[in-house]
Amino acid sequence: MTDLETIVSLCKRRGFIFQSSEIYGGLGSAWDYGPLGVELKNNVKRLWWQENIQLRHDMVGLDAAITMHPRVWEASGHAGHFADPFSGCTECNRYFRSDQLDDAMKASKWVKAIEKCLGKKDPEKAVKNWAQNDGRKLGENLPFVKDTEKA
Incomplete structure (x- = not known):
């Protein structure tokens, strides 16, 4: 690359x-x-x-300066109240911006493992088997791993 x-x-x-x-x-x-x-x-x-x-009917164009009077930024909520929501992972102690959480989950080993299970002939049995074995290491905080009787 x-x-x-x-x-x-x-x-x-x-x-x-x-x-x-x-x-x-x-x-x-x-x-x-x-x-x-x-x-x-x-x-x-x-x-x-x-x-x-x-090509979109729900959008209109605007060409405006990025450098604006501070009151414009205050009125729009970009000054003082602006925040990027974060989510914390209790497992790896990392923090993710909410808009990056989806990609982070898709890249995780446990999501990939479950996706493989869903492609099996008997996905329910495959997921239950994963939860009782590899799931204990990869996704121990997942509810269906904690209680494999319900998996």
Whole structure:
């Protein structure tokens, strides 16, 4: 798999992007677009706008400044009251943003194991067998693992 540094290096060599103010040491997280980069960026923006705004009847377009008066951010709830809800896992002691929880669960070993069980000839028996064996290690806090008689 290609890492981000390799992609950035290729883009710089081909004239897509340049670090902003590079000759003066650069400006963190700011990039300037070369001729090919401008074309690519405009194509992506045009396609995104078409798919997410023009082709949908429940959306309208707005082109506004990101830098706004602080009262705008307060009125919209983005200042003072803004929060990313988190969920904590009591098993691994990690915290997940709510919008990342679904992907984290799908990547977990116990979800993958249960998905395999559901593809078996007798999924109920396979899940019960998993709960009584591997489930004790992979998903000990799952209710049907704690009480395998109900699994």
